[in-house]
Amino acid sequence: MLGDKSGMDALAPLPLLAGLLEDFSVQAAFWPIGRDLRRLRDLVRREGPVAAWRKGVRYLKWKVPAEALRLRMLWLPRVEDRFTLIYRTNLWAAAESVSGPAASLENTAALRRDLPALFDRLGVRSLFDAPCGDFYWMQHVVRGRDLDYVGGDIVRPMIEQNNARHGGPRCRFVHLDVSRDAVPRTDLWLCRGLFSLLSNADSRAVLEQFVRSGTPYILLSSHRVFDGPANENVASGDFRYVDMRAAPFNLPAPLETLQDRYDEDLCLWSREQVEAALRAA
Numbered sequence: 001m002l003g004d005k006s007g008m009d010a011l012a013p014l015p016l017l018a019g020l021l022e023d024f025s026v027q028a029a030f031w032p033i034g035r036d037l038r039r040l041r042d043l044v045r046r047e048g049p050v051a052a053w054r055k056g057v058r059y060l061k062w063k064v065p066a067e068a069l070r071l072r073m074l075w076l077p078r079v080e081d082r083f084t085l086i087y088r089t090n091l092w093a094a095a096e097s098v099s100g101p102a103a104s105l106e107n108t109a110a111l112r113r114d115l116p117a118l119f120d121r122l123g124v125r126s127l128f129d130a131p132c133g134d135f136y137w138m139q140h141v142v143r144g145r146d147l148d149y150v151g152g153d154i155v156r157p158m159i160e161q162n163n164a165r166h167g168g169p170r171c172r173f174v175h176l177d178v179s180r181d182a183v184p185r186t187d188l189w190l191c192r193g194l195f196s197l198l199s200n201a202d203s204r205a206v207l208e209q210f211v212r213s214g215t216p217y218i219l220l221s222s223h224r225v226f227d228g229p230a231n232e233n234v235a236s237g238d239f240r241y242v243d244m245r246a247a248p249f250n251l252p253a254p255l256e257t258l259q260d261r262y263d264e265d266l267c268l269w270s271r272e273q274v275e276a277a278l279r280a281a
């Protein structure tokens with residue numbers, strides 16, 4: 001029944017409504033409802049109205065309170081307060097880590113396997129990991145290595161907790177905003193999962209801090225699969241897809257690429273490459 005033409009016609013207004021809502025830039029202020037309506041249409045076509053209804057209700061039970069919280073978060077003027085609220089409410093709703101689903105042990109299996117070999121190839125003896133989040137998965141990479149580790153994050157209570165739980169002579173955590181504060185010089189800066197949560201201006205400011213730091217290499221997340229526009233200029237705290245090789249970043253081909261999750265990579269660039277891209281922008 002769903003495959004027939006009348007069923008498809010009945011669903012035709014959904015994407016139309018989605019387009020209308022997007023045209024009026026509702027996306028910027030509210031949840032990207034247009035994308036959800038398109039998904040609902042596809043679900044009805046794929047699984048039928050009964051299954052779609054059940055899944056839709058379950059989704060809305062999670063989505064409505066999460067969206068209310070997201071709006072409350074974006075209403076806060078200070079970026080630090082936004083990420084502190086995300087931390088305190090576990091807004092990304094991941095079971096294992098307050099740093100979100102991408103920080104689970106399953107989702108970091110490839111990186112936990114591949115990062116040590118990259119450190120060896122680059123001769124990394126000191127590492128700046130910012131944002132470090134709750135150090136949930138990175139502790140397994142750092143533990144037992146001949147490495148001076150500095151983790152940095154904008155959420156002060158998380159940094160205090162990390163220092164209490166994991167701090168030691170060669171492992172410390174600092175509270176900082178990497179788009180504003182000076183960052184330590186190390187052999188490598190690991191910057192995973194940050195630019196997809198920052199505005200373009202704040203992301204550029206982070207790249208400038210990297211160049212100023214004197215650190216020779218940076219590992220940055222870049223999406224490979226997109227379920228929305230890349231490099232959309234969101235308010236810091238919100239989510240967007242990031243392609244570091246596209247405008248406004250325009251970084252060249254990375255020196256190395258590590259596959260991270262199914263939809264993103266961690267890409268290695270040198271300070272010279274980043275500096276040249278910033279100058280050309």
Ligand SMILES: C[S@@+](CC[C@H](N)C(=O)[O-])C[C@H]1O[C@@H](n2cnc3c(N)ncnc32)[C@H](O)[C@@H]1O
Pocket residue numbers: 083084099100102103130131132133134152153154155176177178179191192193194197
């Ligand atoms: C998705 S988590 C990623 C954490 C970690 N890299 C990981 O892979 O698990 C993003 C983190 O960025 C932090 N953050 C956001 N803006 C920041 C900024 N300007 N300076 C430092 N940390 C920031 C947030 O507090 C949050 O812990």
